Amino acid sequence: MTGTYQSKSDYRTADQIATYVQAGYELVGDDFPTSGLIFNQDGINQTYMVKLGHQLITVTTDQPGTPGQPIDPDNPAGPTYPNGTAVQDLTKSVSQTIHYQFSDGRSAGADQVQTLTFDRTATIDEVDGTLVYTVWLNGTASTGRYTPVATPQMTGYTADQQRVAGNNAVTSADQNTDVVVTYTLNKEQAVVTYVDATTGKTLATEALTGDYQTASAYRTAATIASYVSRGYELTSDDFPTSGLIFNHDGVATHYLVRLAHGTDATTTTKTITQTVRYQDGAGKQLHADTVRALTFSRADVVDKVTGDVTAGAWSSNDAGSTFASVPALSIAGYRTTVAGVPTVTVTPTSGDDVQTIRYVADEPNPGETPKTPDKTVTVTTPDKITPAKKTPQTGTQQKVNQTAQTKRATSATKQSDRVNQSVQAKRQVVTLQTKQPTRMRHTAETKRPAAMAKSVQSTASVKSATT
Structure with a gap:
């Protein structure tokens, strides 16, 4: 603002502050004279500061937001609730279900279900819509607990689990758990175990039962085919190809199927672009942008089971990894403030590069x-x-x-x-x-x-x- 000595400015900060408040700001401090500025500091620039902070609002499961609706109903043109503030975004449940069944798949009793509920709150920055969540809590703790469950006893049958263990460290990130307790007649037993030969972890186990000296109809081929369809490759299978005979009285027999992760080779590319802009001091475009690109590539190995990629070394194309310097263009009626854009070296992890050459208008003779x-x-x-x-x-x-x-x-x-x-x-x-x-x-x-x-x-x- 300018004015003659001892004159008074008509400018007030109130209107501008109100505009910012409608956009989600809140006034922190304003040292501009409320009655107006008088230019009475001879030869000295007068400086005033208006400070505005971001308004924050917290939503909970009891008071959630409605995405897209105004945060302040009295300010319909103001900030709105962003996605992620609805009640379903602030609460979730994790459960463990124990299924009881006979060996032929028939239900042996009602499921036993334990459900844990986790809640969180979200703080919204009304200026830029940023969301900050609290951690998920089960009550006041960050973890919940499944209690141990003893397997009900059934006359004439033996359960494969006498007790389902509890879990004292259940988090909101855990998946729902299904546990199957199988009851079988007290006869011969055999177990087929599918092992991930790459990680050493057990993929699945199959418990087989039957009367002594009877043949089991079970074969491993279908399960192996299922794993192969998910990217595994069969390494070994010691289950009898002609089928199992329950001839080990009182002793459970064990069979092992080993499957390794299959892999695929693939090529990953990354292109980095550089944009050189020609603008005046106000940001007006004076000439079409100069756009260039550098491409990097690498040979990767993809795990067909997990999708994990073992990355190879990056290499660049013939253009190398450096954008050459760009001299400033001659634009009629303007002169540049710099000689041009210097060379820029990039890597595959670099973001796209943007350079701006500024020009000022020539003064008339x-x-x-x-x-x-x-x-x-x-x-x-x-x-x-x-x-x-x-x-x-x-x-x-x-x-x-x-x-x-x-x-x-x-x-x-x-x-x-x-x-x-x-x-x-x-x-x-x-x-x-x-x-x-x-x-x-x-x-x-x-x-x-x-x-x-x-x-x-x-x-x-x-x-x-x-x-």
């Missing part, structure tokens, strides 16, 4: 100081030039530069038109009568008569007289 001519000046003009109206002249008229371009010649013509002149059909001579005794004649010839309707070029200095 000031006119030269005129002086009074002391001689008669003769100007040659083309056909069809309409003489200007005679105008009395006073004072010292301007001197026109001897090598002036078309625009300056036009200005000189306008000044000479103030002198009494008469235009002949093809070659007109304008005689300017001055107060000086000496006269000089000067002839200015035109190269393009048709263009002289707009400008007259002079090959010598054109001086105007005071009459």
Whole structure:
């Protein structure tokens, strides 16, 4: 703001503060005079500070948000609840279900279900919509607990689990758990275990039962095919190909199926671009952007089971990993403040590069100081030039530069038109009568008569007289 000494400014901060408040800010401090600014500090710039903070609001499961709706109903054009603030975003449940069944798949009793509920709150920044969540809590703790469950006893059957263990460290990130307790007749047993040969972990176990000396209909082929369809490769299978005979009285037999992770080779590429912008100080585009790209590639190995990628070494294409320097362009009417953009070296982890070359507008050339001519000046003009109206002249008229371009010649013509002149059909001579005794004649010839309707070029200095 500017003003004369001891004058008072009409500016107030209230309207601007109100605009920011509607956008989600809150006023922290304002040291601008409430009654207005008086410019009474002679030669000293007066500085005032208005501080605004981001308004924050917290949503809970009891008071959730509605995404897309205004946070403040009285400010319908203001900030709205972002996605992630609805009640379903602030609560979740994790459960463990124990299924009881016979070996033929029939239910052996009602499921036993334990459910844990986790809640959290979210704080919304009303200015930029940023969400900050608290940790998930089960009550006041970050973990919940599944209690141990003893397997119900059933006459004539033996359960494969006498007790399902508890879990004292259940988190909100855990998946729902299903535990199957299987009851079988007290007969022969066998177990088939599927092992991940890559990680050493057990994929699944299959418990087989049957009367002594009976044959089991179980085969491993279907399960192996299922794992193969998910990216595994069979390493070994010691289950009998002709089927299992329960002939180990009272002793459970164990069989092992080993499956390893299959892999695929793939190529990953990453392209980094550089954009060079040509703008003035206000950010206005003065020329089309220069856009260049560098490409990196690598050979990766993909685990067909987990999707994990073992990355190879990056290599660049023929363009290398460096964007060459870019000189500033010459733009009519502007001059640049820098010589150009320097070289930029990038890596595959680099983001796209943006460079801006700033320009400032050229300043106009000031006119030269005129002086009074002391001689008669003769100007040659083309056909069809309409003489200007005679105008009395006073004072010292301007001197026109001897090598002036078309625009300056036009200005000189306008000044000479103030002198009494008469235009002949093809070659007109304008005689300017001055107060000086000496006269000089000067002839200015035109190269393009048709263009002289707009400008007259002079090959010598054109001086105007005071009459």
